[in-house]
Amino acid sequence: MGLPARFGLYVLFCLVIAAIDTRYAALQVVHDGLNAALHPLRILLAMPWDWAREAGGFFTTHADLQNENARLRQERERLMAYNQDRHALAAENTQLRALLALAPRPGVNGLTAEILQVSADPFNRKVIIDRGRAQGVVAGSPVVDGNGLVGQVTRVFPYSAEVSLLTDREQGAPVQNLRNGLRLIVSGTGADNLLEIRFLDMHADVKAGDWLYTSGIDGVYPAGIPVAQVVSTEPPRHTPFAKALCRPIGGVGRYRHVQVLNQMAVTMDATDGKKRP
Amino acid sequence: MSQRPTRHEKAFLRKGAEMAVPATRARVWSLLGVGLALNLSPWADDLRWLVPDFALMSLLYWGIHAPRWAGLGTACALGLVVDVARGLHLGLNALAYCTAAFVVLMLQRRLENFDVSRQGLQLAPLLLGKEALVLVLGLMFAHGEVDWRWLASGAMAALLWVPMAWLLDRLTGRPIATPGE
Numbered sequence: 012m013g014l015p016a017r018f019g020l021y022v023l024f025c026l027v028i029a030a031i032d033t034r035y036a037a038l039q040v041v042h043d044g045l046n047a048a049l050h051p052l053r054i055l056l057a058m059p060w061d062w063a064r065e066a067g068g069f070f071t072t073h074a075d076l077q078n079e080n081a082r083l084r085q086e087r088e089r090l091m092a093y094n095q096d097r098h099a100l101a102a103e104n105t106q107l108r109a110l111l112a113l114a115p116r117p118g119v120n121g122l123t124a125e126i127l128q129v130s131a132d133p134f135n136r137k138v139i140i141d142r143g144r145a146q147g148v149v150a151g152s153p154v155v156d157g158n159g160l161v162g163q164v165t166r167v168f169p170y171s172a173e174v175s176l177l178t179d180r181e182q183g184a185p186v187q188n189l190r191n192g193l194r195l196i197v198s199g200t201g202a203d204n205l206l207e208i209r210f211l212d213m214h215a216d217v218k219a220g221d222w223l224y225t226s227g228i229d230g231v232y233p234a235g236i237p238v239a240q241v242v243s244t245e246p247p248r249h250t251p252f253a254k255a256l257c258r259p260i261g262g263v264g265r266y267r268h269v270q271v272l273n274q275m276a277v278t279m280d281a282t283d284g285k286k287r288p
Numbered sequence: 289m290s291q292r293p294t295r296h297e298k299a300f301l302r303k304g305a306e307m308a309v310p311a312t313r314a315r316v317w318s319l320l321g322v323g324l325a326l327n328l329s330p331w332a333d334d335l336r337w338l339v340p341d342f343a344l345m346s347l348l349y350w351g352i353h354a355p356r357w358a359g360l361g362t363a364c365a366l367g368l369v370v371d372v373a374r375g376l377h378l379g380l381n382a383l384a385y386c387t388a389a390f391v392v393l394m395l396q397r398r399l400e401n402f403d404v405s406r407q408g409l410q411l412a413p414l415l416l417g418k419e420a421l422v423l424v425l426g427l428m429f430a431h432g433e434v435d436w437r438w439l440a441s442g443a444m445a446a447l448l449w450v451p452m453a454w455l456l457d458r459l460t461g462r463p464i465a466t467p468g469e
Contacts, residue, residue, distance in 0.1 A: 014360075014390070014393060014394070015390075017360055018360060018386065018387075018390040021360050021361075021363075021364050021383075021386045022383060022386060022387070024364070025364065025367075025379040025380075025382045025383035025386060026379065026383065027379075028378050028379040028382075029377055029378060029379030029380060029383070029425070029429050030429070031378075032377045032378040032379060033377050033429045038378055041372070041378065042372055042378070045368075045369060045372040045373075046372060049328065049369075049372065049373055052325065052328060053328060056325060056328055056329045056330065057330050060329075060330055127330070128328075128330040129330070129333045129336060130374060130375045131327070131331075131336055131339075131373075131374045132374050132375050132376060133337065133422075133423060133426065133434060133435045133437075133438040134376070134426050134433060134434060134435070135375075135433075137375055139375075166375070173375055180433045201433050201435075
């Protein structure tokens with residue numbers, strides 16, 4: 012067979028598997044297998060960069076370290092005080108829920124993961140983390156960092172997973188305005204540090220400086236994770252809808268470590284207590 | 289007593305120390321592996337769109353110098369691995385790699401006898417076109433938004449072709465081609 016004929020066959024083959032992979036999930040096995048095979052290579056390739064980073068960290072000055080230490084101590088005191096308060100509130104909340112005979116709120120357990128690499132994909136904003144199906148990651152779990160929502164697990168491989176960042180154009184998160192309880196949907200724009208509320212009602216009460224937290228009504232993101240702060244609102248111009256621009260609170264694309272929140276059923280002490288004799 | 293080689297003998301038949309190290313399957317695959325590893329390295333996020341496709345460059349290098357080992361099948365397989373590594377739909381890079389390999393195989397006789405800078409000139413549209421092809425295929429197969437900055441990686445690959453091919457020529461012991469000889 013001549014070269015052009017063989018080329019034609021290969022083109023046909025590629026187009027067919029591209030179409031199959033786009034429309035159906037049949038080739039997920041291939042993705043899984045090859046990703047598992049590439050995983051050790053990825054870890055190996057990340058090593059020299061980590062070493063370089065560590066070597067750079069070795070030369071921070073004494074004054075820097077002391078300043079940071081002092082700051083961290085203050086922060087720790089503040090957080091400990093806050094945490095005690097939180098324990099008390101959580102206990103009280105459980106008690107009140109039991110009193111009201113409400114279903115227990117599904118708890119979540121966090122799984123810390125390291126970002127292995129930023130996916131080289133010109134179409135979407137994704138990162139690869141080093142926790143996968145073997146560690147109990149499931150597709151759809153929200154991913155947060157210390158400050159707020161970062162994204163959502165969109166694909167799970169045996170030992171790694173793909174996280175679509177909040178700033179991806181196709182990602183959205185249902186949120187609630189902290190000031191007045193207004194429910195909204197925040198979407199990514201494809202830009203690194205910008206989110207938007209598309210299709211905002213012309214008279215909606217959203218102002219610059221408002222804090223947006225997840226509302227939890229979608230059953231995917233637990234309620235109360237900080238998502239964004241409104242930067243500005245745009246009145247409707249060519250469309251009947253207004254628009255608001257927001258700044259993500261979580262360090263989308265800034266940190267090395269994130270936490271995957273896995274949904275977990277929680278048994279409530281109060282209801283258990285009733286059943287016991 | 290040896291006679292001085294005539295112009296034709298020198299141009300067409302190279303002997304002894306003048307000959308390049310033969311391209312074996314192991315050599316071809318190990319260079320493709322290095323290219324793939326460079327592609328997979330965790331480059332800085334902000335510069336990711338500038339990083340050239342090293343796997344494609346090494347594939348084209350062997351397409352020119354060892355067309356027997358770097359044919360359409362190798363291109364397709366390598367493209368599939370790159371697709372998986374980049375989290376794209378299977379087949380996008382595979383198709384682009386096949387196309388690039390096909391063009392290079394068609395022009396192989398000509399490219400082989402050029403020095404690296406002329407090769408670079410001839411391959412520039414190909415390296416740029418590959419990035420454009422992947423982006424257009426991505427648009428076709430339901431990826432909504434395209435970051436057109438990624439075309440810059442094609443231009444970067446064309447710029448880097450000259451030093452990369454020069455280095456590989458020295459490593460394989462290929463004599464420096466003197467144009468017009």
